[in-house]
Amino acid sequence: xxxxxxxxxxxxxxxxxxxxxxxxxxxxxxxxxxxxxxxxxxxxxxxxxxxxxxxxxxxxxxxxxxxxxxxxxxxxxxxxxxxxxxxxxxxxxxxxxxxxxxxxxxxxxxxxxxxxxxxxxxxxxxxxxxxxxxxxxxxxxxxxxxxxxxxxxxxxxxxxxxxxxxxxxxxxxxxxxxxxxxxxxxxxxxxxxxxxxxxxxxxxxxxxxxxxxxxxxxxxxxxxxxxxxxxxxxxxxxxxxxxxxxxxxxxxxxxxxxxxxxxxxxxxxxxxxxxxxxxxxxxxxxxxxxxxxxxxxxxxxxxxxxxxxxxxxxxxxxxxxxxxxxxxxxxxxxxxxxxxxxxxxxxxxxxxxxxxxxxxxxxxxxxxxxxxxxxxxxxxxxxxxxxxxxxxxxxxxxxxxxxxxxxxxxxxxxxxxxxxxxxxxxxxxxxxxxxxxxxxxxxxxxxxxxxxxxxxxxxxxxxxxxxxxxxxxxxxxxxxxxxxxxxxxxxxxxxxxxxxxxxxxxxxxxxxxxx
Numbered sequence: 001x002x003x004x005x006x007x008x009x010x011x012x013x014x015x016x017x018x019x020x021x022x023x024x025x026x027x028x029x030x031x032x033x034x035x036x037x038x039x040x041x042x043x044x045x046x047x048x049x050x051x052x053x054x055x056x057x058x059x060x061x062x063x064x065x066x067x068x069x070x071x072x073x074x075x076x077x078x079x080x081x082x083x084x085x086x087x088x089x090x091x092x093x094x095x096x097x098x099x100x101x102x103x104x105x106x107x108x109x110x111x112x113x114x115x116x117x118x119x120x121x122x123x124x125x126x127x128x129x130x131x132x133x134x135x136x137x138x139x140x141x142x143x144x145x146x147x148x149x150x151x152x153x154x155x156x157x158x159x160x161x162x163x164x165x166x167x168x169x170x171x172x173x174x175x176x177x178x179x180x181x182x183x184x185x186x187x188x189x190x191x192x193x194x195x196x197x198x199x200x201x202x203x204x205x206x207x208x209x210x211x212x213x214x215x216x217x218x219x220x221x222x223x224x225x226x227x228x229x230x231x232x233x234x235x236x237x238x239x240x241x242x243x244x245x246x247x248x249x250x251x252x253x254x255x256x257x258x259x260x261x262x263x264x265x266x267x268x269x270x271x272x273x274x275x276x277x278x279x280x281x282x283x284x285x286x287x288x289x290x291x292x293x294x295x296x297x298x299x300x301x302x303x304x305x306x307x308x309x310x311x312x313x314x315x316x317x318x319x320x321x322x323x324x325x326x327x328x329x330x331x332x333x334x335x336x337x338x339x340x341x342x343x344x345x346x347x348x349x350x351x352x353x354x355x356x357x358x359x360x361x362x363x364x365x366x367x368x369x370x371x372x373x374x375x376x377x378x379x380x381x382x383x384x385x386x387x388x389x390x391x392x393x394x395x396x397x398x399x400x401x402x403x404x405x406x407x408x409x410x411x412x413x414x415x416x417x418x419x420x421x422x423x424x425x426x427x428x429x430x431x432x433x434x435x436x437x438x439x440x441x442x443x444x445x446x447x448x449x450x451x452x453x454x455x456x457x458x459x460x461x462x463x464x465x466x467x468x469x470x471x472x473x474x475x476x477x478x479x480x481x482x483x484x485x486x487x488x489x490x491x492x493x494x495x496x497x498x499x500x501x502x503x504x505x506x507x508x509x510x511x512x513x514x515x
Contacts, residue, residue: 024128026186031121036159049107066118068217075403093120095183101176129402160311209263212252220245277389287484290416320375328380337384338495348377355478360467427473437466
């Protein structure tokens with residue numbers, strides 16, 4: 001394992017850190033961009049493979065489950081084999097999965113190859129965070145998180161635009177093949193730029209913990225992911241896997257509290273900053289990532305925009321975050337993350353409030369301005385919360401801490417997506433005119449019958465009423481997201497308002513000897 005990191009004289013990130021950051025950012029861009037690109041391609045998969053939406057959605061769900069399965073192993077793997085080896089293995093798996101996806105001959109093969117992709121993608125972000133944090137030192141974690149936030153900005157901005165453009169000008173195969181040249185460059189760059197892994201004493205893998213936590217996370221997220229399909233939490237397809245997964249996770253917690261060297265060190269929760277950060281990240285991810293599902297759906301379904309135009313309309317959110325994220329990282333390092341996170345959450349909440357008042361004709365300037373304000377808030381919130389979690393950890397704890405935070409973010413984001421999907425679906429089910437209007441737009445014969453019954457003017461009025469009902473359904477769903485954002489703001493009041501004490505070299509060395 002690398003030796004303890006002494007704090008440099010300057011608080012600014014140096015050229016050596018930026019060189020390593022280039023590797024990490026390239027890998028993270030591939031992983032995050034791939035999620036948003038594939039989400040745009042789901043209708044294409046439906047027509048290409050003659051499959052139902054619930055089936056093609058597994059190209060997303062399978063990827064997510066693979067992520068959940070492999071993330072718990074990354075902390076142990078980083079300590080045991082070294083971050084450079086594991087990072088390059090993750091890149092190789094991701095590129096291999098991308099190539100296989102491009103050659104998929106059926107929806108079943110595509111889902112299988114997406115799982116291979118997910119096994120690599122799941123390791124990229126937590127290992128990348130570990131590499132960056134060790135290179136920069138704990139006192140510059142805020143700036144590190146600002147750099148790692150770049151892919152999180154480019155994904156929502158570039159993913160829908162790139163996906164729409166590739167599908168319209170080439171074919172769906174290229175949304176996967178585009179990863180190959182980027183991945184090859186990242187592999188060569190990683191080989192040259194990342195420091196050589198130093199050998200360390202072998203540490204046994206916690207097999208019991210792995211057999212409890214990885215299947216537990218996968219089963220729980222599978223159950224959660226079935227909520228939108230089933231339309232209710234009470235379905236057996238939701239409850240059975242979710243309860244089994246929850247039971248395995250609880251069993252892991254009870255086991256890990258007594259184990260000498262568990263897969264995830266739960267004693268990290270003795271650190272008050274880590275505990276508060278986990279609570280804030282959970283609430284924020286449920287609210288923000290859940291709401292993130294609604295924005296493109298509103299533009300596509302209510303406003304009738306094309307996929308490429310929708311991607312462009314979502315860009316202001318990423319631009320806003322791009323402005324505040326670097327500044328937020330520096331402030332978090334110098335004064336503590338608590339102050340900047342509260343400001344960020346207030347901005348994000350105010351921006352989201354606009355969407356609780358949606359109608360079918362809400363001015364675009366108001367929507368785009370609100371997305372921009374939300375982006376400003378997001379840039380000052382998410383990565384500073386990560387900073388709080390990692391800032392006071394010693395060198396040995398960093399890999400386990402980043403793994404824990406990535407697990408929390410993955411679970412909370414999946415829960416948020418499922419919750420918002422169910423709320424929106426139930427809102428629309430209570431308004432039958434929405435379903436009838438959608439059927440009329442898809443079935444010309446049905447539309448002709450409605451025109452015959454209602455007359456041309458009556459048919460137009462009917463479509464307008466359905467559009468208003470759909471917009472109202474989105475507005476009510478955004479109200480749930482705003483309520484969750486307010487809860488996040490309350491939790492954020494308990495974040496530290498001052499810069500934390502830095503773990504010095506002697507403390508880090510003592511920690512290494514203990515492990």
